[in-house]
Amino acid sequence: MSHRFHHLLAIEPLNREQITFLLDQAKPFQEFQRYPLKKLATLRGKTIALAFFENSTRTRISFATAASRLGADTMSLQAESSSLKKGESLIDTVRTLEAMKPDAIVIRHSSSGAAEFISRRVDVPVINAGDGTHEHPTQGLLDALTIRDRRGKLDGCKITIIGDILHSRVARSNIHLLSKFGAQITLCGPAMWLPRELECLAPNIRRVPRLEEALDGAEVVMALRIQQERLHEPSLAADEYILRYQLTPARLRLAHPDAIVLHPGPMIRGLEIDPAVADSLQSCVLEQVTNGLAVRMALLFELVAGSTDPQDHAKDSAHASH
Amino acid sequence: MLLIKNGRVIDPSSKTDARLDLLIDKGKIAKLAPSISAADALSLDAVGCIVAPGFIDLHCHLREPGGEISETIESGTQAAARGGFTAVCCMPNTQPVNDNASVTRSIMERAASVSPVHVWPIGAASKESKGEQLAEIAAMQQAGAVAVSDDGKPIASARLLRQVMDYCGPLGLPVIDHCEDSSLAAGGVMREGPRSVRLGLKGMPAAAESICTGRDVEVALLSGARLHIAHMSTRGSLEHVRSAKRRGLAVTCEVTPHHFTLIDEDVQYDSHFKMNPPLASREDRDALIEGLADGTVNAIATDHAPHHPASKDVEFDRAPFGILGFETAIALALGELVHTKRISLMRMVELFTTGPAHVLGKNGNSRALAEGSPADITLFSLDREWTYRAADSPSRSRNTPFDGRKFRGGPEATIVAGKVVYRV
Numbered sequence: 001m002s003h004r005f006h007h008l009l010a011i012e013p014l015n016r017e018q019i020t021f022l023l024d025q026a027k028p029f030q031e032f033q034r035y036p037l038k039k040l041a042t043l044r045g046k047t048i049a050l051a052f053f054e055n056s057t058r059t060r061i062s063f064a065t066a067a068s069r070l071g072a073d074t075m076s077l078q079a080e081s082s083s084l085k086k087g088e089s090l091i092d093t094v095r096t097l098e099a100m101k102p103d104a105i106v107i108r109h110s111s112s113g114a115a116e117f118i119s120r121r122v123d124v125p126v127i128n129a130g131d132g133t134h135e136h137p138t139q140g141l142l143d144a145l146t147i148r149d150r151r152g153k154l155d156g157c158k159i160t161i162i163g164d165i166l167h168s169r170v171a172r173s174n175i176h177l178l179s180k181f182g183a184q185i186t187l188c189g190p191a192m193w194l195p196r197e198l199e200c201l202a203p204n205i206r207r208v209p210r211l212e213e214a215l216d217g218a219e220v221v222m223a224l225r226i227q228q229e230r231l232h233e234p235s236l237a238a239d240e241y242i243l244r245y246q247l248t249p250a251r252l253r254l255a256h257p258d259a260i261v262l263h264p265g266p267m268i269r270g271l272e273i274d275p276a277v278a279d280s281l282q283s284c285v286l287e288q289v290t291n292g293l294a295v296r297m298a299l300l301f302e303l304v305a306g307s308t309d310p311q312d313h314a315k316d317s318a319h320a321s322h
Numbered sequence: 323m324l325l326i327k328n329g330r331v332i333d334p335s336s337k338t339d340a341r342l343d344l345l346i347d348k349g350k351i352a353k354l355a356p357s358i359s360a361a362d363a364l365s366l367d368a369v370g371c372i373v374a375p376g377f378i379d380l381h382c383h384l385r386e387p388g389g390e391i392s393e394t395i396e397s398g399t400q401a402a403a404r405g406g407f408t409a410v411c412c413m414p415n416t417q418p419v420n421d422n423a424s425v426t427r428s429i430m431e432r433a434a435s436v437s438p439v440h441v442w443p444i445g446a447a448s449k450e451s452k453g454e455q456l457a458e459i460a461a462m463q464q465a466g467a468v469a470v471s472d473d474g475k476p477i478a479s480a481r482l483l484r485q486v487m488d489y490c491g492p493l494g495l496p497v498i499d500h501c502e503d504s505s506l507a508a509g510g511v512m513r514e515g516p517r518s519v520r521l522g523l524k525g526m527p528a529a530a531e532s533i534c535t536g537r538d539v540e541v542a543l544l545s546g547a548r549l550h551i552a553h554m555s556t557r558g559s560l561e562h563v564r565s566a567k568r569r570g571l572a573v574t575c576e577v578t579p580h581h582f583t584l585i586d587e588d589v590q591y592d593s594h595f596k597m598n599p600p601l602a603s604r605e606d607r608d609a610l611i612e613g614l615a616d617g618t619v620n621a622i623a624t625d626h627a628p629h630h631p632a633s634k635d636v637e638f639d640r641a642p643f644g645i646l647g648f649e650t651a652i653a654l655a656l657g658e659l660v661h662t663k664r665i666s667l668m669r670m671v672e673l674f675t676t677g678p679a680h681v682l683g684k685n686g687n688s689r690a691l692a693e694g695s696p697a698d699i700t701l702f703s704l705d706r707e708w709t710y711r712a713a714d715s716p717s718r719s720r721n722t723p724f725d726g727r728k729f730r731g732g733p734e735a736t737i738v739a740g741k742v743v744y745r746v
Contacts, residue, residue: 012520091636111640112522113521113523113638167522201520
């Protein structure tokens with residue numbers, strides 16, 4: 001079984017071995033984040049293009065930092081300043097970027113399928129940093145890494161995902177990833193965001209519109225951000241959402257006693273999550289951010305550097321920094 | 323004179339299925355007999371071919387005037403001839419909209435000078451297809467329009483539809499509607515279902531079409547005039563049409579080749595799978611095939627909708643709706659319906675000839691292969707293997723999901739008014 005990747009466009013087509021491989025590759029980079037000098041030379045001379053056609057702060061900074069810590073340079077294209085505003089097509093914009101000879105292109109776009117569409121037209125590796133309401137594969141990987149670390153294993157976890165599941169790319173990547181590891185997945189949210197078709201995404205998915213019931217026995221609880229800007233339909237009043245779906249300490253007590261809480265961010269305290277939950281020991285929100293760096297470093301390493309062992313590089317750097 | 327020899331003549335108007343020769347003289351069929359010899363006639367050997375009345379496409383977009391970057395009357399009708407069509411009905415959503423006699427006349431004049439096939443324009447039902455005032459319907463009819471429609475969108479309200487139908491009834495013009503409840507379909511780019519949820523693409527529920535078809539059937543009951551449902555894609559719509567027919571209403575409908583061939587599960591992040599109505603669920607597709615077989619569906623129409631490559635080469639949700647249709651219609655009908663024994667060859671020919679003629683209110687005999695009839699003839703093979711190459715199309719556009727597809731059977735020759743306008 002080959003672990004080689006050319007692109008990372010989605011979690012859905014990956015198999016367990018490929019996912020485990022990426023998570024294992026991220027291990028040394030997790031440790032690396034604690035080093036006093038966070039700079040490797042692994043990707044020195046390489047350039048990573050960050051093509052963010054949709055506003056993003058955390059994911060863009062995470063990729064930029066991951067690239068920088070591997071020694072790579074980045075070039076950035078941002079939605080506001082891009083020539084797309086002047087009417088240039090996505091293909092032309094990306095091919096212009098490609099002509100500047102980057103070694104990988106990281107793309108965030110509001111259209112589902114945009115990363116795949118681009119990958120068919122360029123020769124360099126393409127990393128999907130979120131495409132519309134389709135997938136956000138690096139988020140799925142960093143969440144899996146966080147769950148694996150806290151639980152000790154990834155297999156067979158009971159997870160409850162709360163929010164606007166229909167329009168969530170984070171939910172899709174998590175569902176595809178965790179279901180490959182035998183998870184029992186409970187999806188919870190207002191019923192119009194919880195269509196029956198979600199059960200077709202993977203095995204062992206159930207939809208539970210009532211949060212109290214959905215949390216019963218959950219080992220992992222993931223609250224999603226409410227992404228009003230993506231909705232065409234009339235949106236739900238915030239108070240109504242808080243009343244039924246805010247993750248509060250009382251509700252969290254219905255989950256497994258050791259349950260962990262994940263949130264992909266940006267987190268709105270007092271809306272989808274009670275501050276007391278966000279700041280509790282059960283919350284992994286900041287770990288997720290750090291793990292995001294590790295996963296993205298592992299991925300860039302895998303796609304751009306090729307076949308050498310990241311452990312060696314991390315060790316070399318560790319020696320160098322002492 | 324042209325002598326078509328050794329073909330298998332299939333004519334739904336007389337239920338003929340026999341080995342016959344056809345002699346054509348001065349644009350008309352001069353003689354039809356088992357064996358004709360005419361030494362001075364040009365001979366076309368049709369051995370192994372079906373010889374059928376000229377195929378009619380009730381639904382296409384030729385884009386002229388205004389969209390010449392995607393198609394022109396000339397390029398589009400050449401593609402139609404290659405597809406075996408002898409007459410095509412072009413929808414009015416051009417720029418300007420074909421909502422008055424001068425646009426209709428300019429289309430007719432242009433077609434007369436460049437088109438190898440008959441062009442029968444469909445006029446707009448409302449001015450600029452905006453759904454507010456009636457277009458100049460009778461004037462367009464005098465200039466050559468054969469039906470009215472606001473295709474691209476539904477006729478805006480039940481009230482307007484009623485007026486249009488009431489007005490068109492005595493004129494003998496069918497009203498063709500693109501059925502879609504715009505509020506329910508808003509923002510959608512494919513059919514709502516497991517596939518749209520998986521791909522994260524905004525779905526249009528099947529009910530968005532069926533609700534509007536139901537509205538239209540009720541208005542047809544009120545008005546009594548002729549109603550034709552364009553590019554029908556759902557079981558719900560089919561049921562509405564079925565019940566209307568049972569009640570004796572003059573309601574007809576068409577289905578496109580892509581809707582009986584592909585389903586929503588085939589959709590990729592490739593805008594060649596983006597059309598409106600969107601590809602249906604497997605259950606709806608199977609219902610459409612049932613409707614094609616049992617007679618509920620009156621015609622196969624292509625909805626040939628060219629879009630120039632740059633406009634389609636974009637993110638799925640930003641691409642325009644529509645695909646090419648002329649050159650693959652016969653082959654898809656053979657491959658998906660006839661070779662699979664879902665419908666008979668006679669029924670297939672009917673769906674391309676007497677069926678659409680009936681929708682337009684033309685006497686079925688006007689399509690008959692009979693002595694004295696206009697020599698509009700479509701020849702196609704059942705078994706010749708060939709590969710469709712969009713790059714070879716005379717169309718100015720390339721937007722098809724069938725590029726590179728291998729087919730068994732397809733158009734062999736197209737004869738319009740006695741003239742061979744296309745031959746393989």
